[in-house]
Amino acid sequence: MVGFYERLGLSLEATDIAPGFFRLEVTAKGQAGSVSLVDTGEGLTQVLAPLVALARAMTGLGPRVVALEQPELHLHTNAQRELARSIVEAVQGGAQVLVETHSEVLLAATQLALAEGSLQPEQVGAYWVARRDDGASVAHPVTFNTRGEVRGLWPISAFDDLLKLKNELFEAQERA
Numbered sequence: 001m002v003g004f005y006e007r008l009g010l011s012l013e014a015t016d017i018a019p020g021f022f023r024l025e026v027t028a029k030g031q032a033g034s035v036s037l038v039d040t041g042e043g044l045t046q047v048l049a050p051l052v053a054l055a056r057a058m059t060g061l062g063p064r065v066v067a068l069e070q071p072e073l074h075l076h077t078n079a080q081r082e083l084a085r086s087i088v089e090a091v092q093g094g095a096q097v098l099v100e101t102h103s104e105v106l107l108a109a110t111q112l113a114l115a116e117g118s119l120q121p122e123q124v125g126a127y128w129v130a131r132r133d134d135g136a137s138v139a140h141p142v143t144f145n146t147r148g149e150v151r152g153l154w155p156i157s158a159f160d161d162l163l164k165l166k167n168e169l170f171e172a173q174e175r176a
Helices: 004-009 042-048 046-059 077-092 105-118 161-175
Strands: 012-018 020-030 064-068 094-100 126-131 139-143 150-152
Touching: 004 012, 004 077, 042 046, 046 064, 046 077, 046 094, 077 094, 077 105, 105 139
Parallel strands: 064 094
Antiparallel strands: 012 020, 126 139, 139 150
């Protein structure tokens, strides 16, 4: 858990304020003062619960299976990448982690972990949920190889919206 904040250039410390109560403070590297975690922004505050669940699962102090629903919400892309690293660390520590996400960054970081050998393909599974013509949803299993490449049904257009938008921006800039 602490590694997540450290990798973002932050330190997280607990300060006792009364018996059984504490305050979490964040200090940015190179800065003298600290600020309460609740004053840092939604992302750093909301990601604390998933990080604690991952740490507890990894150490055996909590359930070994952790389900996370869109843990990347309100996080910048670099923080999403560090969250993915924390998830990988939990899996390496024996936790089973189920993540529901729309984040390209979490997916790409997982693929990178596979390509770097931090994860094995049998440790990673995914489902692509698609809508059928009748309006019902169907989940298609997706697997990965040791290079992080997708195996199975994966729409060619998956996650291409940002690329399309950047191409449109480039074309508009060229016309301007």
